Amino acid sequence: MELTWEIIILQIIMGLALGAIYVILASGLSIIFGLLDVLNFAHGTFYMLGAYAVFVAISLCGNFWIAMVSAIVIVALLGGLFEITLLKRLYGTEPIYPLLLCFGFSIFMPDVIKLIFGLVGKVVEYPKIFQGAAFVGTLILPKYRIFLVVLMGVVLLALWLFMNKTDIGMIIRAATRDRLMVSCLGINVSRVWTVGFMLGVGLAALAGVIAAPMVQTIPNMGDEMTVESFVVVVIGGLGSLGGAVLGGLLLGQVVSFVSFLYPDWSNVAIFMAMAVILVVRPRGLFGEEGRA
Amino acid sequence: MHKSNGSNKSMINRQGDWRTRFEFRAMIVAFIFAPFLPFIISKPLATEIIVYGLFALGFNLLLGHTGIISFGHAAYLGVGAYSAAMIVFYGEVGVWLALLAATIGGLLVAIMIGILAIKRKGAYFAMISLAIGQMFFFLTLSPLTRWTGGEDGLKLPPLSIDFPLYVNLSNQLHLYFFILTIGCLATLAQWRILNSPFGHVLRAIRENEDRIRACGYNVSRVKFLSLIFSGLFSGLAGGLLVVYLGAASINLLFWMTSGVIVMKTVLGGTHTFFGPVIGAGVFLFLRSTISEYTDRWELWLGALFMVLILLFREGIWGSLLNLIEKRFYHSKL
Numbered sequence A: 001m002e003l004t005w006e007i008i009i010l011q012i013i014m015g016l017a018l019g020a021i022y023v024i025l026a027s028g029l030s031i032i033f034g035l036l037d038v039l040n041f042a043h044g045t046f047y048m049l050g051a052y053a054v055f056v057a058i059s060l061c062g063n064f065w066i067a068m069v070s071a072i073v074i075v076a077l078l079g080g081l082f083e084i085t086l087l088k089r090l091y092g093t094e095p096i097y098p099l100l101l102c103f104g105f106s107i108f109m110p111d112v113i114k115l116i117f118g119l120v121g122k123v124v125e126y127p128k129i130f131q132g133a134a135f136v137g138t139l140i141l142p143k144y145r146i147f148l149v150v151l152m153g154v155v156l157l158a159l160w161l162f163m164n165k166t167d168i169g170m171i172i173r174a175a176t177r178d179r180l181m182v183s184c185l186g187i188n189v190s191r192v193w194t195v196g197f198m199l200g201v202g203l204a205a206l207a208g209v210i211a212a213p214m215v216q217t218i219p220n221m222g223d224e225m226t227v228e229s230f231v232v233v234v235i236g237g238l239g240s241l242g243g244a245v246l247g248g249l250l251l252g253q254v255v256s257f258v259s260f261l262y263p264d265w266s267n268v269a270i271f272m273a274m275a276v277i278l279v280v281r282p283r284g285l286f287g288e289e290g291r292a
Numbered sequence B: 001m002h003k004s005n006g007s008n009k010s011m012i013n014r015q016g017d018w019r020t021r022f023e024f025r026a027m028i029v030a031f032i033f034a035p036f037l038p039f040i041i042s043k044p045l046a047t048e049i050i051v052y053g054l055f056a057l058g059f060n061l062l063l064g065h066t067g068i069i070s071f072g073h074a075a076y077l078g079v080g081a082y083s084a085a086m087i088v089f090y091g092e093v094g095v096w097l098a099l100l101a102a103t104i105g106g107l108l109v110a111i112m113i114g115i116l117a118i119k120r121k122g123a124y125f126a127m128i129s130l131a132i133g134q135m136f137f138f139l140t141l142s143p144l145t146r147w148t149g150g151e152d153g154l155k156l157p158p159l160s161i162d163f164p165l166y167v168n169l170s171n172q173l174h175l176y177f178f179i180l181t182i183g184c185l186a187t188l189a190q191w192r193i194l195n196s197p198f199g200h201v202l203r204a205i206r207e208n209e210d211r212i213r214a215c216g217y218n219v220s221r222v223k224f225l226s227l228i229f230s231g232l233f234s235g236l237a238g239g240l241l242v243v244y245l246g247a248a249s250i251n252l253l254f255w256m257t258s259g260v261i262v263m264k265t266v267l268g269g270t271h272t273f274f275g276p277v278i279g280a281g282v283f284l285f286l287r288s289t290i291s292e293y294t295d296r297w298e299l300w301l302g303a304l305f306m307v308l309i310l311l312f313r314e315g316i317w318g319s320l321l322n323l324i325e326k327r328f329y330h331s332k333l
Helices: A005-036 A043-061 A064-085 A096-117 A143-165 A167-177 A179-184 A189-211 A221-236 A241-261 A263-280 B002-012 B014-040 B043-066 B073-091 B095-117 B122-141 B172-194 B197-207 B209-214 B219-245 B255-268 B275-293 B297-311 B315-332
Strands: A133-136 A139-142
Touching (some): A096 B297, A133 A143, A143 A167, A143 A189, A167 A189, A221 B122, A241 A263, A263 B122, B014 B315, B043 B255, B095 B219, B122 B255, B197 B219
């Protein structure tokens, strides 16, 4: 197919929108790992839960925005429950056990969803004002994709403000650095961890919510996303928000262009990109030395 | 010099020595009883237990003995299987060469993952190995469809062996004994590896990597070797799987294969030698029984696995060893 500049711009926007989902998903993963030292193997599962939660909420109230907020809150609360009742018991054991618990959860949960909602995918409509596309000259600009890019900017700004300008954000950053010192200052670190886990899971849910209209909402939609969010943080450097952003945007472009030019290779390309980055810069683009 | 070595070993490894001896006897007992297995449970199930037991042993070389979390073992098994299937399908060679090709396939994947990730720490290695595993899955599925058969996999004609004696591998019982023979030999080989000085270094790395580095060992190189052995055994298991199934299927490369082998190994007990085989056996037996009653096998699997991780981390064989040790060994002291 011929590559005109209109098509190139369209592919860039598609890639940015996809990248926005990766960025939001991976920043949640990165926060959880930075704070709790837990690799959340169930991250894609919470992404899937976000998509299903927004489907339920929309069919209950009809408004996309209310549904979006309530879906994030519900999944974050579920994540908090998971952390308090199950994950917390495994802190202090070998680091592989929290990882394996999350893995078990990621096997368990999609089947629960299958039991409740059936195997057939659910359809989440685009919100009304973002349906269709805007035309600028010969350019086609899909409104929802552009909304995603803006939303990513807003979320990242809010996250930055939260982490850098609020007390709880400061405590989270401090606990990421040195949890013992923070607890010596009289702060209940275990509660901070719960908040951090809920924040990370909430971001995964948000990614699921905004992806829901674009992809098919099926019980196993999260499995692939877990792997892809891993690729993002490996490229960007685990535990670094900047890395998650850059890695996510990069990956979005790779997927967008490769699936347009060489559809056969679309699924393989992201892993090849990861392998190349690992050879050139083993700790990831923004990874801290020694932590990886 | 030799004497001091010996006494050191007995001081450090007193508990380990008891376990080693007990597990060796258990292994011999298992070898003696294994020929009767296909008459107790179905022949395909018995064969599957041997193949996946070998795969789990190879996997546990990393997880249990070296302390490396690999989530990409589907790649070793799958690439091994496809190497064997493709060399039979296109090269029309015999079973022995196919198994050799499978082992080499596993080796090549191990070298590739090792180069990319062996220096990364726990969580990173898990992520990278998982991603590379998925890469092989998608490579086989779509760009290489013309050679791998894509979603349909590769179906092989009936296999048989002429050397050193004639074995008709279409006969389920003969097939079982062929696979059992190779499985036992591979198990002995792995036993030898893990009880060599090299094996002790592996476990030392698991316990305290920094200290072993300070002792002057090249930790990355030892880990790389461990990865390579793991790849060899897993690749061989993949080849045996092709001989057993008569086909290579894309499911072998799916990430769920990596996840399931983790589950089997943890179920049996990671810090033991023979646990993974027992885990694989119990797991496959449970699956064949539970899936008769319910379609939602993964729901039970996930829930059981979470309970296992929360309450029963030593696994079946590990807990049994602990129990026997407490009852019979410590009472004598």
